[in-house]
Amino acid sequence: MTTFLGKHSEADDHIAQLRWLGHDVRVVSGGHDKEGVLDAFATGLELPDWFGRNWDALVDALRDLDARHGVPIELVWDHAATLREQDRHAYDTVVEILEQVADERDDLNVTIVTR
Template sequence: MTTFLGRHSEADDHIEQLRWLGHDVRVVSGGDDKAGVLEAFASGLALPEWFGHNWDALLDALRDLDAPRDAPIELVWDHAAGLRARDRDAYDTVVEILEQVADERDDLHVTVVTR
């Protein structure tokens, strides 16, 4: 399941609530174009060196994320509004990838914050 929060929502409260619940919260911030968003995921999630900075590599890397505490992973893509405004196709692709991984994994949930 994917949760979408807009710029007027209480995104910070949502993130804190997830942490309070004991979830493994991982926040990726921004990205204004394809290269920027791929770099944001690579650095925000400390993806392995084999990460190829393309959509297929992002999908593979997200499938391989481990939860160190056996807690659900809460993947939060914050500040996604920039990409949505500049490149709607790239934004839609990222959302598709996130939703696909969330559908495949019982231990991973996604929040997209467009602020």
């Protein structure tokens, strides 16, 4: 499942609620271009050294994220508005990747915050 929150939403409250529920919340922040967003995912998700910083590698890394047994992963891509405004194609690609992997995994939910 993918949730979209805009700049006027209560994104911080949403994240706090997910944590309060005991979910495994992982926040990725920003990215101004393709390279920046791939770096943001690598850093925010503490991806392994083999992460190749390309779209295919991002798909593979998201598929391989380890979840604590029985606890859903709540992946929050925060501050996505800059990429959406500066490189709409890269933004759309990231959204497509996140939705694809979320559809494949029962234990992964995605929130995209465009503030």
